[in-house]
Amino acid sequence: MDTKLLDILACPLCKGPLKLAEDKSELICKADGMAFPVRDGIPVMLESEARTLDVDERLDK
Ligand SMILES: [Zn+2]
Numbered sequence: 001m002d003t004k005l006l007d008i009l010a011c012p013l014c015k016g017p018l019k020l021a022e023d024k025s026e027l028i029c030k031a032d033g034m035a036f037p038v039r040d041g042i043p044v045m046l047e048s049e050a051r052t053l054d055v056d057e058r059l060d061k
Contacts, residue, residue, distance in 0.1 A: 009027065
């Protein structure tokens with residue numbers, strides 16, 4: 001995924017910065033504890049499609 005694209009992406013809920021998951025399959029908002037899927041390189045910024053992070057994921061490793 002284009003890192004420039006990541007620069008302009010913000011969380012649709014809190015408008016905060018998103019972090020690309022290591023496997024690049026998700027965009028993570030730590031503030032909300034949500035992960036938005038990236039499908040075929042396209043981020044799906046919909047709350048209804050987002051996954052709730054589990055406790056381990058919420059902690060910054
Ligand atoms: Zn957020």
